[in-house]
Amino acid sequence: MQDDKDLTPSEVLDLLLYRYREKLSDVHVRQTEACLSLFQFDPESVEQWTEAEREHVRTCPTGYCQRMLALSWRGEHPPLAHLSQFARGEYPYPKAMQFHLEHDRCQRCRVVVHVLKTLRTVAATVAVVYGEGLLRQPEEAAAFAEPRAPVYLRQTSEDGKLIVTVVETDPPEHELKVYVEAPGCGEGGGRVRVTLAGESATLERELELEKTEFGWEAEASFGKFEEAVARLGEDWVVVAVLLEPEG
Ligand SMILES: [Zn+2]
Ligand SMILES: [Zn+2]
Secondary structure, three states: OOOHHHOOHHHHHHHHHHHHHHHHHHHOOOOOOOOOOHHHHOHHHHOOOOHHHHHHHHHOOOOHHHHHHHHHOOOOOOOHHHHHHHHOOOOOOHHHHHHHHHHOOOHHHHHHHHHHHHHOOOEEEEEEEOOOOOOOOOOOHHHOOOOOOOEEEEEEOOOOOOEEEEEEOOOOOOEEEEEEEOOOOOOOOOEEEEEEEOOOOEEEEEEEOEEEOOEEEEEEEEEEHHHHHHHHOOOOEEEEEEEOOOO
């Protein structure tokens, strides 16, 4: 073994280049003739892959294409539809997703997948809310029991059984609140688990649904809006899971 201080500048350079190449080969796997080109991995293009292209990515012999797909999620997370497909074990590019979750250790997507996966068996339904954080005025505000502050985000589950609304309330309270309506809830009532998963933190509450004249509802405050949003970090997402009553 050579001592570091005996290395000439050119040997140091060689060593650095060697280590750099090692690192690259760790990240990049070999591109084949049939592999998709770089621009095809940006989020809009991914949705436009032909059947033949999708089949290639599924079976890419060197794994290059799924790796590139995973790298494209470093700027922007995989769409929620992809996360939920993965949680159901139906995602066609599981290696790409595993790379994002395990190698890139994306905490936010890990929480979403975990919630969707572990609660899938017990959940009556799931609603996932995600937006760019722009306030918009609600068209459906009248549906609520009382007039409410600007709606931040609102989402109905695919089966219409659960409606989740994320609200930034007016000052001076100025809270981050989540309202849940559960038209799909049976006479026995039920509970809703609400998970807010961001890049820096996860906030979670389990709520008991209460019967009002409008049906089954629940709400939770996640504290001061700005503090909650700062804790959560970028690209936070809300996952609400309707749980059937026990027993
Ligand atoms: Zn390929
Ligand atoms: Zn992610």
